[in-house]
Amino acid sequence: MQRILFFILTLSTGLVFLTGCEPVDNFEGIARDRYIGAWNCTDKNLKATYSVEIEADPANMSQVLIKNFGNIGQHIYATGLVSESRIFVQDQKVGTLWCEGEGTLNANTISWSKYNIGEEDKTATFTRR
Secondary structure, eight states: OHHHHHHHHHHHHHHHHHHTOOOGGGOOOOGGGGTOEEEEEEETTTTEEEEEEEEEOTTOTTEEEEETGGGSOTTOEEEEEEOSSEEEEEEEEETTEEEEEEEEEETTEEEEEEEEETTEEEEEEEEEO
16 A cells, blocks of 8 residues: 555656646747848948858857958958847957957847947948848
8 A cells, every 4th residue: 555655646746847847849049040141231331231141150159250240351250249139249350450349139130339340430230131
């Protein structure tokens, strides 16, 4: 009788723990995935439009690699730190120039409120292609 009672108690305790779990389908992915892809940049200061590619940084899940940041070359990239809706390019040397900046992601647009390449402050908008 004690074995049956112990079995029922163990089984019911296990069921309580199983029903408290959240379903796995609530996972929304990594924040940086929202930034990955091909973008058109409209640089308000240069009055120019050029292509930018954003790729995942294989070394850090919170970072992206921005190819052609500031129109300095398709094979040159800046490293950006991302959150759900913000991207930060900390002061870094890209090619022969220093750059930094910050932007806000809103659906298919990244608005760069400020960024600079060399000593020139700029504003720009990335639009997903």
